Amino acid sequence: MQLNAQRISQRQGTRQRGVTLLESLVSILILAVGVLAILWVQVRTLAETQTSARRAQAVRAIEDLGERIKSNPDAFAQLNAYVADWDIGDAPAADCRAKACTTAQLAARDLWEWKTEVAQRLPLGKATVFLSSDEDANNKRQLGVMVGWRSNERSDDKGYLAPLAQPAPSATGTPSCPTGLICHVVYVQP
Numbered sequence: 001m002q003l004n005a006q007r008i009s010q011r012q013g014t015r016q017r018g019v020t021l022l023e024s025l026v027s028i029l030i031l032a033v034g035v036l037a038i039l040w041v042q043v044r045t046l047a048e049t050q051t052s053a054r055r056a057q058a059v060r061a062i063e064d065l066g067e068r069i070k071s072n073p074d075a076f077a078q079l080n081a082y083v084a085d086w087d088i089g090d091a092p093a094a095d096c097r098a099k100a101c102t103t104a105q106l107a108a109r110d111l112w113e114w115k116t117e118v119a120q121r122l123p124l125g126k127a128t129v130f131l132s133s134d135e136d137a138n139n140k141r142q143l144g145v146m147v148g149w150r151s152n153e154r155s156d157d158k159g160y161l162a163p164l165a166q167p168a169p170s171a172t173g174t175p176s177c178p179t180g181l182i183c184h185v186v187y188v189q190p
Contacts, residue, residue: 062184
């Protein structure tokens with residue numbers, strides 16, 4: 001009888017030999033899925049942190065333009081001189097640091113220097129300045145400023161090296177963000 005009990009015990013042990021290995025494999029699989037989920041969350045957090053840092057740079061750049069406009073002695077009369085499309089354009093002939101300039105020349109120089117800084121600070125940085133469409137046509141005292149930058153400058157897609165299409169203004173007068181860029185809009189009142 002004892003011999004039969006021993007044989008039954010051996011058979012049950014033989015049946016259960018692979019169960020521990022199977023449990024270990026399932027545990028490793030669950031652990032791997034958990035680690036991959038944590039890694040994905042970390043990558044998303046890093047991307048969002050980078051986007052928020054770029055947005056903060058754009059806000060600082062827009063504040064810089066606002067300060068430049070305020071430092072122009074005749075800013076309200078020159079608001080139209082600050083209106084510009086997405087292109088940087090050529091440097092103005094007048095260098096207001098070396099000699100005295102008119103307020104219109106100062107506006108053109110400020111805008112060119114500012115757009116050049118935006119292009120250097122942000123990946124594929126571009127900016128446009130437009131008159132606010134929310135105000136009376138005779139009392140334009142507010143400018144809209146839109147700054148755009150590439151959301152992922154490390155992409156394997158090298159198509160971003162080609163010039164970006166210049167969007168046309170929308171029906172409200174506010175330009176739309178170029179394809180492939182993240183944009184931030186602020187209204188400035190000098």
